[in-house]
Amino acid sequence: METSRVKPGFNGVAAGFDGSSRRAGYMGAGAAAVGGGRAAPVDACGVALRVFVLAATLVAAVMMGVDRQTTTIQITLADTLPPLQVPVTAKWSYSSAFVYFVVANAMVCLFSAAALAACRRRGAVVPVMVGDLLALALLFSAVGAAAEFGILGERGNSHVRWAKVCNVYGAFCERAMAAVIVSLLAAFADLVMLMLTILTIHKSSSYY
């Protein structure tokens, strides 16, 4: 803490070295790439979290996208007739919340790939941070919408007479909920990554 008092005279590279060597316990070789003048110090923890966000949003989007189930339900028209076997299908595009979920996850996945490609550039710090913020809001709202739809499907709502549907489409519901949980983990990883970025900026701040 005392060494950082004299930091205002230093430039960002030195501050990056100092901060990462102090946090070396959980960051590993954080300041390995501080060589070039234009290259930003690459944060190993941040890169790992970003790779995790990339993989998790991809998995969630694909898992929700391939999720479909066809079951047969029995309908009794009259007592004398045998019950009718009607095949019914559930898939993700039947629900607008799940469509939003898939689109948001795909967008965050693409953005994470772009940010991973641009993480060595010094000038990309601010756009990547703003994009991270937007991705965070998008991901959390998509998770909220999809989870709300899933809970409505699992429990129904007796006040407005919306019946539960997960007793018919059991496997569909389970896979959708798994996708939502994976996406929720990605959203929390995004939050942690953003907070680490803020912490890095704060530590290299001249007022710290």
Add this chain to the structure above:
Amino acid sequence: MATVDATTESGKAAAPHPAPAGGGGGGGWCSVAELALRALLFAVTLAALVVLATAKQTVLFPVPQLRIAVPMASKFQDSPALIYLLVALCVTCLYSLLTALASLRLISASASTAKTLFLLLLLDVFYAAVMASATGSAGGVAWIGLKGNTHTRWSKICDTYGKFCRHIGSSVILALIASIILVILAVLNAHSLYRRSR
């Protein structure tokens, strides 16, 4: 506290890079805009809270066989997503009030401390996430109420409960505006924190 102030003063003297975006007087307009946005956030969340809490409608359903009309009430406590939205709006309203005071102190103090900015930025990001998830879930349930879902045979309810639906819809739109304001606040704070880095 005295050492911190001394450090900030010397930091200001030793770091002579001017504001890149032409801000007159350091972060003057930035903090004024921040205070205005926080006041706006307080107003928006309070309005959304009031509109959501007063969303209640009783409709008489006629039953022809019995020659009576059954009153059916619809209120926001019927859906867990709307309760979550209410809680998130309450917490954000309180937060905006407290941080408006904090940013007022930032304006009045001559040396704005980076530590306060840092904490405000972290909290802004956190509350943006909370408000975004609440808006998403409440918007989802409001959308089903507005449009229905034929695949799961959930009928729309907004043709019956019109006033209730208008209240919920306005509240969700105000919550969306509040989360956009929180994101803008976080960007502003990050800008003024980043300006002092490197």
